[in-house]
Amino acid sequence: VISDIEVKEGLPHPMINGQWVKTSPLSNSSKFITNFTEANLDDCMAMAKKAGINCLYSGCIWKSWGHFEIDDKVFPNGAAGVRRCVEKAAREGIDLGAHTLSSFIQPWDPYLTPAPHSHLAVLGITKLAQDVGETDTVLLLADDTRPEDYHGKDGKHARLKAVRVGNELIQYESISGSKPHTLTGCKRGAFGTRSGPHKKGEEVAKLVSHPYKVFFPDVKLIPEMAGNLAKTVNRTGLKRIGLDGLEDNHAGHGRYAQELFAKTFYDNLQDKGVYITGSDLPPFFW
Secondary structure, three states: OHHHHHHHHOOOOOEEOOEEOOOOHHHHOOOEEOOOOOOOHHHHHHHHHHHOOOEEEEOOOEOOOOOOOEOOOOOOOHHHHHHHHHHHHHHOOOEEEEEEEOOOEOOOOOOOOOOOOOOEOEEEEEEEOOOEOOOOOOEEEOOOOOHHHOOHHHOHHHOOOEEEEOOEEEEOOEEOOOOOOEEEOOEOOHHHOOOOOEOOOOEEEEEOEOOOOOEOEOOOOHHHHHHHHHHHHHHHOOOEEEEEOHHHOOOOOHHHHHHHHHHHHHHOOOOOOOEEEEOOOOOOOO
């Protein structure tokens, strides 16, 4: 019934070797998780064959989560090198895939450095209550500050304790418990950004972070990130992708934000037969 609805309504209806993905036994087949490279691919495939597994799956091909470019330290020939591996493995009946934390942004990704993107997810926004010099380590905040947004110990969403002020990221050690709320122990020019002076009234945005030491996109940046991932999959020809971390999408739009990432990624794939799995499978994604 669901298969018929997908077809009639023009919804995503991925096929594997001519069979609907939900009924294909290949969609539940095992994967051998190992960091394959051009140099060790033959050995990895030999181990997979001994185990009766038809998929090699790596978590270490990305330069960073966010832009999802291929790490040239792992694959010196970039996407072309990955594609050569994919094509070689396919001749042996083996699919190559990759794991990623879908909506996570690592601090060394270009969305954070050398200047933070304007559409990073935030917990709250306030303003500076006084001018700040280039080397000052204390930030005085306006009275509308919500202290709970700044206490990493009270929830996982503030673990990195970072705020965006202009094009600078600033990490802090603590926030005062009474007004005027003050961020103390500030590390200026964090994550490769540039320290500079800031004027009273300038916006202070508390970034959403996570115990994995990552940041997140807001709902406007999610489609771009999903498109980045799809672009790299298209260039490499990878056959499997794990969209891990969907349940930790903190764009403030709940299930919609999760579905937006998955649907945008799927829509941008040239090969609709890519096996897509995830850590959290809400109704539409199923």
